[in-house]
Amino acid sequence: MKKILILLSFLALCLTIIPAFFVFYGAASWNTHSTIMFAGMVIWFATAPFWLGKKKNG
Amino acid sequence: MSAPEKNSVTERLDALYEFDREPVTQDKLQGAGSFIGMYAGEHVAGTEFVIGPLFVAHGVAAIDLFLGLLVGNILAVLSWAFLCAPIAVRTRLTLYWLLRKITGPYLTFVYSIVNALMFCFLAGAMISVSATAIGLPFHMPMPQLTDLYPTSVSWVVIVLVIGALFTSLAILGFEKLAHFAAVCSPWMFLVFVAAAVAVLPTLGCNSFGDFWRVANEKIWTGVPLAGQSKFTFWHVMFFAWFCNMAMHIGMSDLSVLRYAKKWQYGFASAFGMFLGHYTAWIASGILCAAALGSVAPGPIAYLGAGVAGVVCVVLAGWTTANPTLYRAGLALQVATPNWKRWKVTLAAGMVTTTAALFPALVMRLLDFVALYGLLLMPMGAVIFADYWILPKLGLKRNYAELAGLLFSWPAAAAWGISLLVVFMLPIEIFFKGLPGWFISVFLYTVLSLLIQKKSSVIPASEA
Numbered sequence: 133m134k135k136i137l138i139l140l141s142f143l144a145l146c147l148t149i150i151p152a153f154f155v156f157y158g159a160a161s162w163n164t165h166s167t168i169m170f171a172g173m174v175i176w177f178a179t180a181p182f183w184l185g186k187k188k189n190g
Numbered sequence: 191m192s193a194p195e196k197n198s199v200t201e202r203l204d205a206l207y208e209f210d211r212e213p214v215t216q217d218k219l220q221g222a223g224s225f226i227g228m229y230a231g232e233h234v235a236g237t238e239f240v241i242g243p244l245f246v247a248h249g250v251a252a253i254d255l256f257l258g259l260l261v262g263n264i265l266a267v268l269s270w271a272f273l274c275a276p277i278a279v280r281t282r283l284t285l286y287w288l289l290r291k292i293t294g295p296y297l298t299f300v301y302s303i304v305n306a307l308m309f310c311f312l313a314g315a316m317i318s319v320s321a322t323a324i325g326l327p328f329h330m331p332m333p334q335l336t337d338l339y340p341t342s343v344s345w346v347v348i349v350l351v352i353g354a355l356f357t358s359l360a361i362l363g364f365e366k367l368a369h370f371a372a373v374c375s376p377w378m379f380l381v382f383v384a385a386a387v388a389v390l391p392t393l394g395c396n397s398f399g400d401f402w403r404v405a406n407e408k409i410w411t412g413v414p415l416a417g418q419s420k421f422t423f424w425h426v427m428f429f430a431w432f433c434n435m436a437m438h439i440g441m442s443d444l445s446v447l448r449y450a451k452k453w454q455y456g457f458a459s460a461f462g463m464f465l466g467h468y469t470a471w472i473a474s475g476i477l478c479a480a481a482l483g484s485v486a487p488g489p490i491a492y493l494g495a496g497v498a499g500v501v502c503v504v505l506a507g508w509t510t511a512n513p514t515l516y517r518a519g520l521a522l523q524v525a526t527p528n529w530k531r532w533k534v535t536l537a538a539g540m541v542t543t544t545a546a547l548f549p550a551l552v553m554r555l556l557d558f559v560a561l562y563g564l565l566l567m568p569m570g571a572v573i574f575a576d577y578w579i580l581p582k583l584g585l586k587r588n589y590a591e592l593a594g595l596l597f598s599w600p601a602a603a604a605w606g607i608s609l610l611v612v613f614m615l616p617i618e619i620f621f622k623g624l625p626g627w628f629i630s631v632f633l634y635t636v637l638s639l640l641i642q643k644k645s646s647v648i649p650a651s652e653a
């Protein structure tokens with residue numbers, strides 16, 4: 133289960149960063165980029181809290 | 191000044207920090223990965239949305255920005271690695287307990303209060319940052335670079351609501367929020383980068399080969415906005431070096447690095463510097479230029495990343511403000527006898543929210559951050575001199591503890607006089623830290639020499 137969550141989180145980060153480069157090269161519109169970023173954000177916060185940063189410095 | 195009996199300030203302070211009174215034990219030490227994660231997370235924060243645009247507003251030239259940030263951040267990393275970390279791994283004490291041994295509880299009390307007030311103002315700036323994002327859907331007029339006072343009723347209402355919300359969450363708990371902040375960091379960093387990349391075409395940059403030309407002509411043009419002073423390479427370099435002066439040269443991060451297995455883990459700060467204070471500052475500067483010089487974080491983040499950008503600004507403000515509010519409450523608790531923690535945090539939240547009403551706090555963030563580091567830095571210089579220089583002169587470390595002093599005059603004089611001198615120097619605030627450190631070290635060493643040689647409390651040969 134943890135591996136699936138990590139995989140989904142990684143996907144979310146890809147959805148956050150990659151569309152911006154499509155906009156940069158003129159291959160996607162700004163609206164598409166912001167919509168995909170939004171989806172990436174939802175997936176990130178639905179998955180990352182369950183495996184990331186559980187351990188903390190004292 | 192000495193007194194054998196306990197006093198209420200000392201007792202309250204000690205009780206507050208009781209849980210980390212002893213040096214860290216070997217089994218609690220942590221690997222390099224913990225420090226890389228912590229520094230990377232801590233330095234991609236709400237302030238990054240403001241600092242990058244302020245460099246643009248101050249007319250930094252592109253070459254000055256890139257080189258200034260490079261040199262300044264390297265110096266900051268070296269300060270963590272060579273000044274703070276070696277003392278941290280040798281003493282394995284928090285800043286509070288080490289200061290208490292060197293300066294006595296009274297001076298540590300004064301330091302705690304100054305620190306708490308600075309924390310309140312920093313958290314206030316983060317509330318203002320979040321307000322610029324929350325205000326977007328309400329068509330709130332954004333504060334401008336020259337605004338000092340509240341600009342509209344909607345600004346006041348939104349700041350008060352956010353202040354109340356952040357304060358309530360800080361009262362409810364810290365651990366879960368600290369975990370949530372760690373979760374936000376990688377995503378927030380990518381939002382910074384993505385937003386900047388997405389707006390580059392609007393500045394006329396359609397390939398990476400164009401970037402340097404656009405950077406010079408459209409972003410870091412070397413021409414300050416109206417009413418702003420001109421920043422040079424030296425401003426950028428010293429700001430990048432000293433914006434965390436309280437943490438490295440000021441030794442606040444002793445409390446963190448005392449968990450490091452080796453002093454070399456101080457170099458982990460490079461991850462925070464080059465992700466947050468290099469990449470994120472450049473990214474937010476690009477966003478500012480694309481927004482035609484607007485420095486309000488909410489609108490510029492929306493311009494680059496849409497709703498995700500707005501959420502990023504709110505979370506960046508929140509995750510920075512909350513631990514800051516918590517630490518302010520902790521430090522203020524010593525001055526509020528018998529108050530519950532929630533009540534102290536509430537008081538800190540009220541101070542913070544009041545401060546946040548004034549846009550000047552955000553619009554003059556560079557000056558505030560420089561002042562914050564400068565005010566606390568002399569005590570780091572005192573720790574440095576006490577640990578490395580005093581034993582070489584045949585003097586004792588931790589003299590206040592050894593002699594049972596409540597107040598160390600050499601440390602107090604080094605703190606007060608060095609600040610007085612640097613504030614009188616006719617140079618900008620960004621440059622005052624360096625002479626201030628040497629003055630503090632010199633004063634503390636000389637005054638310790640006079641006091642310890644004269645004192646009959648402890649024989650000077652007992653090193």
